[in-house]
Amino acid sequence: MTIKEIYDLAVKIGIENDFRTKKEIDEYLKHRKAEYDKLSREEKEYFDKERLVNPYSDTRIHNANGAKNIKKIFTSVDVSMGGLMLAKELGADLVLNHHPIGLALAGLDDVMNYQIDQMEKIGIPVNIAEKLLHKRISEVARGISPSNHYVTVDAARLLEVNLMNVHTPGDNCAAMFVTRALEKAKPRYVGDILEELLKIPEYREAKKQGAGPILFSGGKNNRCGKITVSEFTGGTEGSKEIYGAMANAGIGTIISMHQSEEHRKAAEEAHINVIVAGHISSDSLGMNLILDEIEKKGVEIIPFGGLIRVSRNKKK
Ligand SMILES: [Fe+2]
Ligand SMILES: [Fe+2]
Known part of the structure; x- marks a missing residue:
């Protein structure tokens, strides 16, 4: 090539x-x-x-x-x-x-x-x-x-x-892969998403390296509601003011690659569950x-x- x-x-x-x-x-x-x-x-x-x-x-x-x-x-x-x-x-x-x-x-x-x-x-x-x-x-x-x-x-x-x-072509692939995996698994609880992510070898390996998927906002026993893999692609972190609009649009849980503390707090205030799948993984x-x-x-x-x-x- x-x-x-x-x-x-x-x-x-x-x-x-x-x-x-x-x-x-x-x-x-x-x-x-x-x-x-x-x-x-x-x-x-x-x-x-x-x-x-x-x-x-x-x-x-x-x-x-x-x-x-x-x-x-x-x-x-x-x-x-x-x-x-x-x-x-x-x-x-x-x-x-x-x-x-x-x-x-x-x-x-x-x-x-x-x-x-x-x-x-x-x-x-x-x-x-x-x-x-x-x-x-x-x-x-x-x-x-x-x-x-x-x-x-x-x-x-x-x-x-x-x-x-x-950059973005790779992030698109990760976002689509995780979206399809979750659409197939249809998790009911936030904890189920964490389990699903750990079926993906990159996340298992990351966990062994001390950087596995983690829950940033919400509880494992919370219902997921509508899930979106919205923080994987599109350059870098978006607006922290968007979470209220996301909640109004019916989003219950966000899957993110990485999230700043400011963004985490804003998502929490909007009652959105956040799972950080892991950056490098x-x-x-x-x-x-x-x-x-x-x-x-x-x-x-x-x-x-x-x-x-x-x-x-x-x-x-
Ligand atoms: Fe990336
Ligand atoms: Fe990155």
Whole structure:
């Protein structure tokens, strides 16, 4: 596989596991193209044109020294500078990181617009979702702005290590996987959800590592009510002011990857049960589902940087 083929495959899998339909995503890209066309020549120069074809602004190829055949991938949730050197030492053809770096980190706020669609899909009036999320998206954009986001990209270039990161497509896969598992299991009590999550190997392994799924708000004997896996994908944490609207939309329990104390308190005040499935374990689950498709093409996968690798491919 070439780097571009791996990138295209990851985006394709991301779209297949998006809560939006393919048609909705195409319309979103069309709307973006119309906005792009209105820009001045000078503004167009600064526009990341990849945004016209890839709906995930937090997923990018950062360094590709020629489209050589990729046989070995070094993959992590967070690649460090040492990790890049280790990847080179191990003869990896590509480092595939989960969390955004470089231009993809600068694009993290943009992908949060997806949360507006998610909120609309669970029954929150879109005007309310938009108002609350837009405020939060601008907060995140200001939060990212001082970061030195090209350090890892620069290191990869100097080391001549190919580097890519896949963020939202991975998180989409994890969100869809957990949603389907819970839809199938139909848990009645919050405690049943915790049991269901522990049937997923990444969460079992995380529990052994001291980071298993935990109950953040509510009680194990509370009834779940309507469950939503709403805090897995869409960049980063959304608005803490949204929980009241979620409760009004009939949501009883939220499954989250990770949640700040401020968000937890706000969810509790809205009487919503919250289960935090686990951050790195959920990121691993999502990436594993993409890595499995890459592995099927004969590519060796070396996990690193926290990634709990579980292959769902049958061993030959
Ligand atoms: Fe993630
Ligand atoms: Fe993450």
